[in-house]
Amino acid sequence: GGRSAMAAVAEGSSGGVVGAGGGAGGDSGVPCTICGATSATAQTRAPLLFLSPLGPATGNATTARRLAASLRQHGHPVTLLNCGEHSVESVAAAAAAACARAVVALHCVRAGPLAAGTGLPYVVITGGTDVFTAATAGSERAETVRRVLCGASAVVAFTPAMAAAARGAVGGKGCQEGGSSAGDGTDGALADGVGDGAPEVSGGSGGGGKPPAVSVIPQAVPTTSAAASPAALAAARAALREAFCLPSDSIVLLLPCGVRAVKAPTWVVDDVRRWRAEDARVVLVVVGPVLEPASAAALAAAIGDGDGDGDRDGSDGSDGARPGGGVASRRRPARALLCGAGAPEAGCFALRDGVGYHAPVPPSTLATWMVGASAVLNTSVSEGMCSAVLEAMAARTPVAARANAGNDAVIRDGETGCLARSPAALVDAVRGLLADAPRRDAMVAAAAEYVEREHSVAAEAHAWTDVVAGVVARGAADGDLAALE
Numbered sequence: 001g002g003r004s005a006m007a008a009v010a011e012g013s014s015g016g017v018v019g020a021g022g023g024a025g026g027d028s029g030v031p032c033t034i035c036g037a038t039s040a041t042a043q044t045r046a047p048l049l050f051l052s053p054l055g056p057a058t059g060n061a062t063t064a065r066r067l068a069a070s071l072r073q074h075g076h077p078v079t080l081l082n083c084g085e086h087s088v089e090s091v092a093a094a095a096a097a098a099c100a101r102a103v104v105a106l107h108c109v110r111a112g113p114l115a116a117g118t119g120l121p122y123v124v125i126t127g128g129t130d131v132f133t134a135a136t137a138g139s140e141r142a143e144t145v146r147r148v149l150c151g152a153s154a155v156v157a158f159t160p161a162m163a164a165a166a167r168g169a170v171g172g173k174g175c176q177e178g179g180s181s182a183g184d185g186t187d188g189a190l191a192d193g194v195g196d197g198a199p200e201v202s203g204g205s206g207g208g209g210k211p212p213a214v215s216v217i218p219q220a221v222p223t224t225s226a227a228a229s230p231a232a233l234a235a236a237r238a239a240l241r242e243a244f245c246l247p248s249d250s251i252v253l254l255l256p257c258g259v260r261a262v263k264a265p266t267w268v269v270d271d272v273r274r275w276r277a278e279d280a281r282v283v284l285v286v287v288g289p290v291l292e293p294a295s296a297a298a299l300a301a302a303i304g305d306g307d308g309d310g311d312r313d314g315s316d317g318s319d320g321a322r323p324g325g326g327v328a329s330r331r332r333p334a335r336a337l338l339c340g341a342g343a344p345e346a347g348c349f350a351l352r353d354g355v356g357y358h359a360p361v362p363p364s365t366l367a368t369w370m371v372g373a374s375a376v377l378n379t380s381v382s383e384g385m386c387s388a389v390l391e392a393m394a395a396r397t398p399v400a401a402r403a404n405a406g407n408d409a410v411i412r413d414g415e416t417g418c419l420a421r422s423p424a425a426l427v428d429a430v431r432g433l434l435a436d437a438p439r440r441d442a443m444v445a446a447a448a449e450y451v452e453r454e455h456s457v458a459a460e461a462h463a464w465t466d467v468v469a470g471v472v473a474r475g476a477a478d479g480d481l482a483a484l485e
Contacts, residue, residue, distance in 0.1 A: 045075040046472040049095045051114050052106035054082035057289045057360035058258055060127060062387050063219065064106050070461045071104075076468065083110050088117035095120060102153070102471045108169075109141060112148030121153040121475035123467055128158065128384020128406050129262055131165040142169065150175030153471045155214045156464075158385035159409035163214045215467055219385045220460035223394045223452040227445075228371055236372030243358070243369070244351055246283060253284045253430065254373035256366060256388045257380070259299055259338065259357075260292040266302040267379040267402065269355055271427040276354040284377075285356045287366065296338040303334035304352045371395045375430050379423075383407050390455055393417065393447035398440055400430045416447040 048071060052064035068078045079098045081091065083105075095103065095118045103122035105115035108130040115122040131145055149155055149170055157163040228236065241250050253272065257263040265286045276282040290296040334350035338357060349358045361369070366388075370376055376392035376399050383389075383406025390410060392399050399417035401407040411417035418433060420426035433440050 045077065046101040046468070047077040047099050048079070048102055048104055048468065049091070049098060049100040049115075049118065049120070050078050050080045050104045050106075051083045051086075051091065051111040052080070053084055053110050054080075055084070055258070055289060055291065057363075057366075058291075059384075059387050060106055062363075063125075066220070067104070067106075067460075067464065070457070071464060071468065074461060074465050083107070083114050086114065088114060091115075092118050102468065102475055104468075105148075105152075108145045108148045112152075113144065116148060116151050121471050122151075123154040123156060123471050124148055124152045125156045126158075126162050126166050126384070128162055129382045131162065131169045145169045146175075149212070152212050153474050154467050155212050156217050156467060157214055158217065158219050159406065160216055161405040161409055162384060163216050165405070166214055215463070217460060217463045217467070218455050219387060219390060220455050220457045221387065221390045221394050221451060222457060223448070223455070227396050227448075233371065236368045238372070239365075240369045240372035244283070244285060244349060244356060247281070249281055251279065251282045251374045251434065252372070253282070253375050253377055254369055255284060255286045255377045255379060256370070257286065257288045257378070258291040259286070259288060260295045262381050263288075263295075264379045264381050264402070265295070265299050268377065268423040268426055269302045271423045273354060275427055275431060280354075283351075283354050283356060285351075285358060287358045287361060287369070289360045290338055293339065297335070299357060300335040300338040300350075303338075303350055303355050303357060367391065367395070370397055373397055374434060375400055377426070377430075378402060378407060379426075380404060380407070385410060389417075390451055393444075394451045394455075396444040396448050398430070398433055398444055399447065400426050400433075402426065410450075411447075412450075414443075416443060416450050 050064060050068045050071075053060045054064060055061060064080060068080045072078045077098070079094060079100065081094060083091075086094075091114045094100075100118070100120060103115040103118055103120050104125070105111035105122055106125045107127045108124055110130075112122075112124050115124065126149075146169055149166055155163075155166055157166055238248065240252055240254070241248055244252075246252065253268075255265060255268075257265055259265055265288075269284065272282060272284040286299065332348050332350055334352065334357060337348065337350045337359070349356055351357075370388070370392045373392075376388065376397050378386055378389050378399070378401035380386070380402060381404065383404050385406050386401075389399055389401060389407065393410075393416065399411065401411055401417060401419055403419045403421045407419060411419055413419040418426065418429035420429055433443065
């Protein structure tokens, strides 16, 4: 029965199973009936359940898959599930089938209640927006965040600011044993009513109602100490411009993000177009999945649809057509592409008056585009720790970002990137930087050195090994106490 349940859960999850197996037996010599492992084996390579939103081309998915792979490399069989596709019951069944000893939950609101419903010890990762917005999103959401944090055996934040926000989300009410979370997690969102059939959030605060410790573990990105060769840089620049049928001297500002309100992809559109009015080589390209229809409609309206002069790429006086197809055969109206009027063919995009959108591309393609971009932008209202920003810094591409707690934590303004509190200031910062080659070169070198030093994969893996070991050990100790009682 256990194997069938696991197979059903795995088949229904886009996340799939990173590595199932290992297990929890009873006595050390008695193997688990599902996976065959003994409790002694489980102590050294404890199976884990990892819950996260796994939307395509999203930061959460990137983080979850990297951490799951790292934990597996360090001996933990990991079952990775998309929390948006599961209920409390199916997650509990998956945990039992995998003989999981602990749960890792990425996102307090979307994954946290599901982790609590397993009855296993869990570590929750605050994604940033979940705790930053808890105080303003209404009492139900704030209470969910508080209960999930209090029920955790450990909490991980990417930055000190996120750790402080997590502590603030607990607030003066503190942690009390028992209570229910504010959602059943069936669709990755909160239920309307607090506690209506939701799982108990318990086991993390322990005796005395003390909140769990918060560990700060920065996001990691693969790095290289060497800059791209001139040939590789030229190839990356050509690949990005060819994807949008742009002239080779185009100034391409790349904005990789999911299309949703918190990412604010239209924030700089007007100011980029003001710059473009002075320099027709300037182009802003948004790349990422559509996550909110209203934001997609707003971006489509900002790009604009229609025919005529506005559809020309404008940089060379031509109509944008190129040999072998070009714009005429690959461009689609922005509203059709962003708002779901038919599935776009591969390579299809929207571009008008220097502002464009491209649907998600494979990570390897996006990495190449970031190397080839003139600058990578981040316009988010709120960030936890943006992987795309770190990847661009590691790639030695200039980064200009909207000032917020997450971006402030990784960018030193004027040294490793540019921070701005208004769209005009952000565009002016990019213009000034690209016009000053020595300053640009010094900034990207400093940014790459910072990422290599502070965001290494090895350091992240070591820290996570320690956190998981503590959570598993605590779960084992709690089980021993329960047996004595």
